[in-house]
Amino acid sequence: MNKFFLSILLALSAFFVSAQNIKKPKLVVGVIVDQMRYEYLYRFENHYGDHGFKRLLSDGFSFKNAHYNYIPTYTGPGHASVYTGTTPRVHGIIANDWYDKFEKRSRYCVEDSDVKGVDGDGKVGQRSPKNMKSTTVTDELRLFYQNRSKVVGIALKDRGAILPAGHQPNGAYWFDAQSGNFITSTFYRNSLPKWLVKFNKRKLAEAYMSKGWDTYKPIETYVESARDDRSYEGKELGGIPPVFPYDFKQLDASIKLFELLKVTPHGNTITTEMSLAALDGEDLGKDEVTDFLAISYSSPDYVGHAFGPYSKEIQDVYIRLDLELERLMKALDEKVGKGNWTIFLTADHAVADIPAYLKELGHGTDYMKSGEQKKAISQKLEERFGTSDLIENISNHQIFLNKKLIAERELDLNEVKTFLIAEMNQHAGMSAVFDAATISNYAGHDLDVKLIAAGHNARMSGDIVYTYQAGWLGQWHLENGGTTHGSGYSYDTHVPMLFYGWGIKQGSTVNYHPITDIAPTISTLLNIKLPSGCTGQPAAELLD
Incomplete structure (x- = not known):
């Protein structure tokens, strides 16, 4: 009997030593929260559980003074900069859309008329990373392993999936609000993988939107945000008054229900479900070659634009996002194994306050005419x-x-x-x-x-x-409500930068770091080449 227990002890010891001594993580997960202020980690912390944001903060490494180091702070440039380790000056994604002075037209950051949508009609599927002029950390991982490493990008927004996945991934998938399905383009493949066909048949978008949207906790406990009914919030939810609860069954038949999914926490939930389906469907983290799953949670941006950073809506979105992160990391523990994966979490930009709200409180902000x-x-x-x-x-x-x-x-x-x-x-102004x-x-x-x-x-x-001037926004927001981002002021540049898991020590620093340090830090952790245009530096505090 003693020999039996001794053999079990030796086997367990060998397992834990093996897990601790693996040369590289089996899987790297990059999480970009679209429009997240650093302060959200702490303003809403009393509502977070112990296994989402708090797990990353308590057991991982936090860069408390991480900023975007360029203007404009938009989604396209943000995702490209995190993964290339450089700024728009180098990688070429200078905005979400920009005026092409050679062709005399507006150009979208991930447009590509040479490809077609796979399971998506029209321009929604004509997407690729061809406008990005630098390699990404995900590209370099694929090059290092000569395509034996698997890379998958997932987001509601096409640019949130495409730019992080790089130029040669196994797949990039984004949400088609017309059909309620996730799609891709012929740049990546000519048909959807079987696991995604199966996922789309679940019709999750329809199921989620039938539930409407009410606060996760009693709204009176949301003391960290302003009053619910504010006239200068946007009307993005189909013209429904911007107050809880939201009943989408009351919408006019002309309203596209799946477009509204993006402006609710259901968008985050379906993104997690899609990520877990990809984790299983692509067998990520199942062998000795490091894989990469790039996830972007797009819904906080839609909600933040509509209701602002001090709204009940944005608070509820982050309380629920904390649960999504908990669910994601629990699945990684179970499917890849504790100690076998590394995750980083950041944002593509933060957000400005609604000028009308600050004016109400006596601040000198206004709108440009x-x-x-x-x-x-x-x-x-x-x-x-x-x-x-x-x-x-x-x-x-x-x-x-x-x-x-x-x-x-x-x-x-x-x-x-x-x-x-x-x-x-x-x-x-x-x-x-x-x-x-x-x-x-x-x-x-x-x-x-x-x-x-x-x-x-x-x-x-x-x-x-x-x-x-700081705090000022354009005329569109005066007329339509809500807020935006794009400036170089701290309310737009200061974002979370958290690392956790294999190879990551516990701690924090208040030293200034640009988000362009993320890609070279991950590259150094994996001992792969830096992205071709990289101007950031590995974060010494994390790697020493």
């Missing part, structure tokens, strides 16, 4: 140069000049830019206006200018760039 501003500038151009058509496009806080017309009129380009910069600086040539060659130490320069791609960006 961009329509009036554009009209006034056009009038000034007419008076000074005899035409108001010298501006070709205004988007993403950039002005693209009509250089052909400027040349035809024999005008001096620098004179036109100098005139416009002076005029724009006259408008209330404007913080700074720069000649793009100055930004493109900037080598100084002013942080606000460095942020613009890091997001500026000389070939693709505009001729003049500008920023608003």
Whole structure:
């Protein structure tokens, strides 16, 4: 009998020693929460359980002063920057959409007219990573193992799945709000894998939306957020008044129900379910070669835009997201094995406060009257140069000049830019206006200018760039409510940066780290090559 127990003890010891001494994790999981402020880790912590965010914080490593190091802080650039370890200046994803000054049209960050959707009609399926000009940490993992490593990207948003998965993954899958299914494009494969066909047949989107949306806990316990009924919140949930509970059975038949799923915590739930299906369907983490599962939770962004960072809705989304993370990590323990996987969690950007809410509290924020501003500038151009058509496009806080017309009129380009910069600086709410040539060659130490320069791609960006004062938003939000992100202010740049699992020690640091340090940190942990455009550095505090 003693020999029997001794043999069991020896076997268990050998198992634990083996688990602790594996050379690399069997699986790396990258989690990007779309629109998450760092403070959400602590403002809502009394409502979190012990096995979601708190597990990452207590047993992992937290970078408390992690920031985006460029402007604009948008979803496309954010996902690309986390996984390439560099900024839009290098990787080329300069916004979600940007004006293509060569083709004279708007270009979407993951558009690709050369591919077709697989189980998705129209442009929703014409997607690929071809606009991203650097490799990703996921690309480098596939190259290191010569495609023996498996990489899968999953999100509701196409850009949230595609950019992290890189240029040569096993698959990237995103949500089609028309059908309620997850789809892909022919860039990756010509038919859906069997496990995804089976998953789509479960019709989860329909089942979730039939439940409506009420708070997970009694709403009176949500003391960390403002009152529920606020007139300046958005109407993204089909025009339903922005107060709990939400009954989607009351919606007009013309409303696309699956579009609204994105603006509820159900979007996070279906993303977790999809991730677990991929974990099983692709046999991730089942052999000695490291695999990578890239997950982006898109719903917090939709909810945050509509209701703002101090809403009951955003608080409920994060209380429920904590449960999704718990479920995900429990599954990783069971399917891959404790100690065999590594996870990092960050966000692609944070979010601004709703200016109307801050004004209500006595703050000096407001909205830009961009329509009036554009009209006034056009009038000034007419008076000074005899035409108001010298501006070709205004988007993403950039002005693209009509250089052909400027040349035809024999005008001096620098004179036109100098005139416009002076005029724009006259408008209330404007913080700074720069000649793009100055930004493109900037080598100084002013942080606000460095942020613009890091997001500026000389070939693709505009001729003049500008920023608003802190707390100010554009006219659209004055008219439609809600809020947005995109600036270089701390409310948009300060995000979580958490690591946990194999190879990760417990601890934290308040040292400043840009999120471009994530990819080189993971690369160093895995002993693989850094992404081709990488400008970040491995986080020494974590790896020492």
